Structures are given as structure tokens and as C-alpha cells.
Amino acid sequence: MPSKATEGLPDDNEGYGTRKYWEHRYTSSASLHTKQLKTKLTTREKQGTTFDWFLTPEYLLPFVSDLYPSKESRVLMLGCGNSRLSEVMYDAGYQNIVNVDYSSTVIQDMSARHISRPQMTWYEMDVLNLQLEDGSFDLVIDKGTMDAMLTSKGDPWNPPQKDVDACTKEVDEALRVLKHSPGSKFLYFTFGQPHFRKRYMTNRPDWRFTYREIGPPEGLAYFLYVLEYASS
Ligand SMILES: C[S@@+](CC[C@H](N)C(=O)[O-])C[C@H]1O[C@@H](n2cnc3c(N)ncnc32)[C@H](O)[C@@H]1O
Numbered sequence: 001m002p003s004k005a006t007e008g009l010p011d012d013n014e015g016y017g018t019r020k021y022w023e024h025r026y027t028s029s030a031s032l033h034t035k036q037l038k039t040k041l042t043t044r045e046k047q048g049t050t051f052d053w054f055l056t057p058e059y060l061l062p063f064v065s066d067l068y069p070s071k072e073s074r075v076l077m078l079g080c081g082n083s084r085l086s087e088v089m090y091d092a093g094y095q096n097i098v099n100v101d102y103s104s105t106v107i108q109d110m111s112a113r114h115i116s117r118p119q120m121t122w123y124e125m126d127v128l129n130l131q132l133e134d135g136s137f138d139l140v141i142d143k144g145t146m147d148a149m150l151t152s153k154g155d156p157w158n159p160p161q162k163d164v165d166a167c168t169k170e171v172d173e174a175l176r177v178l179k180h181s182p183g184s185k186f187l188y189f190t191f192g193q194p195h196f197r198k199r200y201m202t203n204r205p206d207w208r209f210t211y212r213e214i215g216p217p218e219g220l221a222y223f224l225y226v227l228e229y230a231s232s
Contacts, residue, residue, distance in 0.1 A: 013151040017163075019102050022148075026082065026106040050082050053144040054191060055214075055222055057088035063214060063224055064089065064141070068185055073138035074098070076177060078127045078170070079145025082106055090117050098132070100125040128166060130173045140174040143189040146200070156196060167200040175207060175227065184229040189214070191222055198225075206231035 015021040071093035077086050080099035090097060097120045101107055104124045111122040125131055127145060149166045150159060171186070178184040186207075190197060194211055201209050208230035213221050 014153055016148045016151040022081075022101075022103045023105055026103045026109065050084050052083045052085065053081070053147075054220075055189070055216065057083065057085040059216065060085060060143070060189060060214075061088055061092055063189075064094075064139075064187065065092065067187065067226065068139045068183075070138070072096070074136065076100070076130075076132070076137045076140045076174075078140065078142045078174065079148065080106070080110065080122075081144075082110060083143060085141070085143055086120060087114065087117065090114075090120050095119040097121075098123065098137075100127060100130070102126050127173060128169045130177055132177045134176055135179045137177050138179060138184055140178055140186045141189070142170070142174070142187070144191075146170055146188060146197075147190050147192060150192070150196070164199075171200050171204070171227070175204065178229065180206065180229055180231070182229060186227040188225040189222065190225070191220060194223065194225075197223070201225055201227055 073094065073096065075089070075094055075097045077097060077099045080086055080101050081103075086097050086099050095117070099107075099110065099120065099122045101110075102124060107122045107124045114120055114122070123131075127142075146167050149170070150156075150163055152160050152163050154160060174186045178186060186201075188197070188201070198209070198211070201207075204227060206229060207227040209225070209227055211223055211225045214224045215222065
């Protein structure tokens with residue numbers, strides 16, 4: 001059952017940048033310890049719910065299949081949360097998907113939920129330190145995960161160095177685990193305007209950077225940033 005966008009919000013935006021917030025958000029009420037947490041999180045997501053932070057997986061699937069039509073590809077989903085994107089991709093034929101998130105609760109929950117999709121795997125892992133081999137994926141996808149790392153207080157035009165370092169490291173890690181062969185791609189779906197996101201993806205030797213606005217037709221604009229292996 002999808003949950004609502006207003007459920008389980010942190011006290012301020014900085015909460016989105018912490019593992020503690022995500023773990024609490026995804027944890028069942030049985031494991032809440034303090035009265036304070038009970039008060040704050042009575043409306044947070046329950047196990048068994050799904051939630052996509054923006055745009056539906058059905059809306060995004062054509063962008064993925066347009067840019068990476070081969071269903072044989074090995075895919076890495078960074079910060080999968082309890083989004084339906086991997087499920088929708090799997091049912092469309094992309095079955096070799098490795099999903100990672102640093103919340104152990106969401107990984108256990110999603111692993112149990114998708115027991116009938118056996119080729120898709122789930123690992124508790126920090127996207128800033130991927131325990132995955134160099135050059136072992138064709139396609140790496142981030143939907144809204146880098147966004148959660150850019151929630152510090154202060155001037156968004158000049159984010160703190162720790163956020164810049166984290167976002168840069170995430171892209172470093174994505175490119176490290178991608179195959180260095182023509183066609184390999186990193187796709188990043190976000191609400192982040194180019195001015196605030198390009199800096200993490202440009203000036204990457206051997207990787208061609210492009211981006212486009214992906215709609216929807218009305219309302220807030222979303223973007224797809226692409227890094228494609230392009231060495232001669
Ligand atoms: C805004 S949610 C997006 C979830 C999902 N991709 C979606 O589109 O609905 C951000 C997700 O990234 C995860 N996350 C944030 N930082 C992470 C990190 N350093 N390593 C692994 N997962 C991380 C959070 O646990 C959360 O599930």
C-alpha cells in the first residue's frame with residue numbers, strides 16, 4: 001500500500017541527511033523505544049508500505065528503457081528505499097538488479113516483499129562506500145538519493161564542503177562499479193536544478209555528461225542527469 005508524502009517527515013530538512021532518520025522512518029512500531037520517538041513517528045511508514053519520493057516508476061520506465069534498452073544489463077539501484085522502481089523495472093524484464101540502502105530495516109522489508117522476484121537482490125550498504133567490485137555493472141541508478149545528502153541548513157548556492165564531498169564520492173563510487181565499456185551509464189533522477197547538481201558530474205574523464213528536463217507536463221520540473229562511458 002503506498003504511503004502519503006506527509007507521513008513521517010523529519011523535524012527539519014537536515015533530518016533527511018541522516019541514517020538515523022531513515023532507519024526510524026522504515027522501522028515498525030514494535031521497535032520504537034522512547035516516548036519521544038513514539039510521538040514523532042506514529043505516522044511514519046509501516047512495514048509493507050511503498051513510497052516513491054517523486055514521479056511514478058511507470059512514468060520513469062520509458063526513460064530508462066530508452067537510454068538502456070538491453071534487458072540483460074546488470075543494474076545497481078542506489079538508495080532504493082521502498083520505491084517501486086526496481087519492481088516495475090524487474091517486471092519489464094530488467095531482472096538482474098542489485099538494490100542497496102543504508103537502512104537495514106528497509107532492506108529486510110524489501111527483500112521479504114520481493115521473494116517472488118528472486119533475481120533481484122537487496123543489501124544494506126552505504127552508497128559512499130560500495131562493497132561491490134570495480135566494473136561490474138552496466139547501469140547505475142539514483143532516484144532522489146543524492147538529494148537526501150543535500151539537506152544541510154545554510155546557503156544552497158554554496159553547500160557545506162561535507163555535502164559536496166559526499167555527493168562527489170557517491171558519483172565516484174557509481175563510476176567505479178560501472179563497466180568501463182561503451183554504453184555503460186549512470187542515471188540520476190532528481191528535482192535538483194542543473195545549477196545545483198552539474199558540479200558533481202562534470203569534468204569526469206571518459207564520461208560524457210548530458211541532462212534533460214523530464215516533466216511532468218504540469219507542476220514542478222524534474223531532471224534526468226546522465227553520465228555515459230565515452231572513451232575512445
Ligand atoms: C529520498 S529517499 C529515495 C528513496 C527511493 N530511491 C525513491 O525514489 O523513493 C533516499 C533514500 O536513500 C537512502 N540513503 C541516503 N543516504 C544513503 C547512503 N549514504 N547510503 C545508502 N543509502 C542512503 C535512504 O535510506 C533513503 O531510502
